[in-house]
Amino acid sequence: MAGIRDVARLAGVSTATVTRALRDEPSVTAETKAKVLAAAARLDYVPSAAARALSQGRSNVLGLFVPDVVNPFYALVAQGMADRAADARYQLVIAGSHLNPERERQMVTSLHDGTFAGLAATTVGTDESFTSALTAQRGPLVLVDRRPRGLHAPLVRTDNRKVTRDAVGQFFRLGHRKVSMISGPRDFDTACQRLSGFRLAYRDAGLAVREDYISHGHLGEEGGYRAMNELLAMPEPPTAVFCFNNLVTVGALKAIRAAGLKIPTDLSLLAFDDMSLFPLVEPPITAIAQPAYEMGRAAADLLLRRIAGETDLADIVLPATLVTRESLGPPLS
Amino acid sequence: MAGIRDVARLAGVSTATVTRALRDEPSVTAETKAKVLAAAARLDYVPSAAARALSQGRSNVLGLFVPDVVNPFYALVAQGMADRAADARYQLVIAGSHLNPERERQMVTSLHDGTFAGLAATTVGTDESFTSALTAQRGPLVLVDRRPRGLHAPLVRTDNRKVTRDAVGQFFRLGHRKVSMISGPRDFDTACQRLSGFRLAYRDAGLAVREDYISHGHLGEEGGYRAMNELLAMPEPPTAVFCFNNLVTVGALKAIRAAGLKIPTDLSLLAFDDMSLFPLVEPPITAIAQPAYEMGRAAADLLLRRIAGETDLADIVLPATLVTRESLGPPLS
DNA sequence: TTCGCAGATGTAACCGGTGACATGATCGTC
DNA sequence: GACGATCATGTCACCGGTTACATCTGCGAA
DSSP states (O other), X not given: OOOHHHHHHHHTSOHHHHHHHHTTOTTSOHHXXXXXXXXXXXXXXXXXXXXXXXXXTOOSEEEEEESOTTSHHHHHHHHHHHHHHHHTXXXXXXXXXXXXXXXXXXXXXXXXXXXXXXXXXXXXXXOHHHHHHHHHOOSOEEEESOOOTTOOSOEEEEOHHHHHHHHHHHHHHTTOOSEEEEOOOTTOHHHHHHHHHHHHHHHHTTOOOOGGGEEOSOOHHHHHHHHHHHHHTSSSOOSEEEESSHHHHHHHHHHHHHTTOOTTTTOEEEEESOOTTGGGBSSOOEEEEOOHHXXXXXXXXXXXXXXXXXXXXXXXXXOOEEEOOSSOOOOOO | XXXXXXXXXXXXXXXXXXXXXXXXXXXXXHHHHHHHHXXXXXXXXXXXXXXXXXXXXXXXXXXXXXXXXXXXXXXXXXXXXXXXXXXXTOEEEEEEOTTOHHHHHHHHHHHHTTSOSEEEEOOOTTXXXXXXXXXXXXXXXXXXXXXXXXXXXXXXEEOHHHHHHHHHHHHHHTTOOSEEEEOOOTTOHHHHHHHHHHHHHHHHTTOOOOGGGEEOSOOHHHHHHHXXXXXXXXXXXXXXXXXXXXXXXXXXXXXXXXXXXXXXXXOEEEEESOOTTGGGBSSOOEEEEOOHHHHHHHHHHHHHHHHTTOOSOOOEEEOOEEEOOSSOOOOOO
């Protein structure tokens, strides 16, 4: 592997001049630049990333910590971040903890060993240790989607409350009165915001919230499945259900299918988070779509600005939109 | 940030001893080790990744190049690779080219600048330049899913031909005669292998292949959509269709739905690649499931072995399985 | 007693760019 | 014609671990 000294020798200049020529600094003569570029090209010279990182004291790698890489929402966030990062010639390392404590420890280590110039994270509130490690993180940090209690860092999110309020309002406008929500853990701020929007929709309709129709603490497919089964087993089951995230929706759908119920005839369903196959489900699922890709881009952007020295960065709130398909209908009774 | 010299000073030893103690080498006294570990702990010492990479001449980062990070198949491969890599204390950088030439150039650069200790790649045959850059790649390289023409590197794949032959055989056993395939580009070895399995299934049934039922050169959702529309517009349309990958299947499904046809009554459908929402599509889609996660693990494993110095690594062929759901039925006519 | 060897630890060059500072050349000005 | 400013380029310490080699100690064998 040719090094900068080889290039310098071949071009007949010093290593400093090579550095400067390659960075296209104005202080270098056009003639010298040409010589250096020719030499570099002839030797297939590519500067060592490690050497550069060491001498500059900063890497060109951003980190993204998410609970689950396979969840399409996070995959899109990652894509957006990676794209924006690449624009600025940064790499992106995507790490999925998925509840492996050993993995988490490693992640925290690489957080300190200079691997990352900055970090974006979405944590599930349950892993206390990780959150506190993040708190101790001195380097640039931004949060995506949700903010764990006590973590001060800029956040990229959607206006959960407003969009939920509007979308759930649809249920009431269609005549539903028994409207339910499968919500997440109480300490998730996203769950809280969506729940708050849900309550507002009840209020907008001039109705008192049926607390027994709110099922708390669910995450993932199994959570949605269990919650939906419990709702269906109620003496007076709801006629409309709002699911607070994509995996919960999938679980709920499976429960509904298992119970032999038809959407939207027997039950109306509204999902938070869209999925690429929702149009193909029977019936196509109406969903609140978060701009996941843009959220990723915005997170990278925020992070790069922090790395560049900006401080006092404000949260970014992006709009989510309701994608109307066919899972909402008037109540049966 | 505390450095190794700080630790050495505090422990009253030399930097070399610190290195050795931290790597738990047997030549270091238990007593000395204890001193060093105590000092390191007190200073919150974490070795610099960049310095280590520079002095060892090798990073602890693996690279994965895929066409599209959001495609759940690749996401699962990435997950598997990341998990296996983490076991060996390696990071994984996932890069999605998705047809951006500038991005590709960057990827090729980081391929040479030592960012990656090794590389796993799945390329779409169209990007000639990238493939040739990969060929020039001197470092450890493994391929996932498909091997571009002329690239010599160990490959992790599934037995496309066999599983396709068996699965497509189902069509004939159900009585279908007009069996179609939406296939990929002719220069994809995966497409060739699946096509070959498809032909074998025809032969097993004692029938001559209807070449006009084979639609070549499709990739992605639009490809599947277009191909399916063309098939449906034939004077004598097929009664069963095999889609050669997941996105093509999604496109085909949309075309079928748009045409107002019912599966499996009007048309039977078989997909290569399973998707998490296929069970919820109407009807649930029968699919050939590739062990994507395991493929990722295997790829990382292979790569780590190459990095460790092993040569002459053989291809790894993992079994794919048919997941029977409800999209196959007897032909209408 | 001395030599040799093994085991424990220290020393310092090295990895390959970077950038502060030094140097040398050129040019305008008084 | 000398001096200072400016510009182009060179020199070299430095980033922080790693590792080959040197050193020192202690113990057993000759």
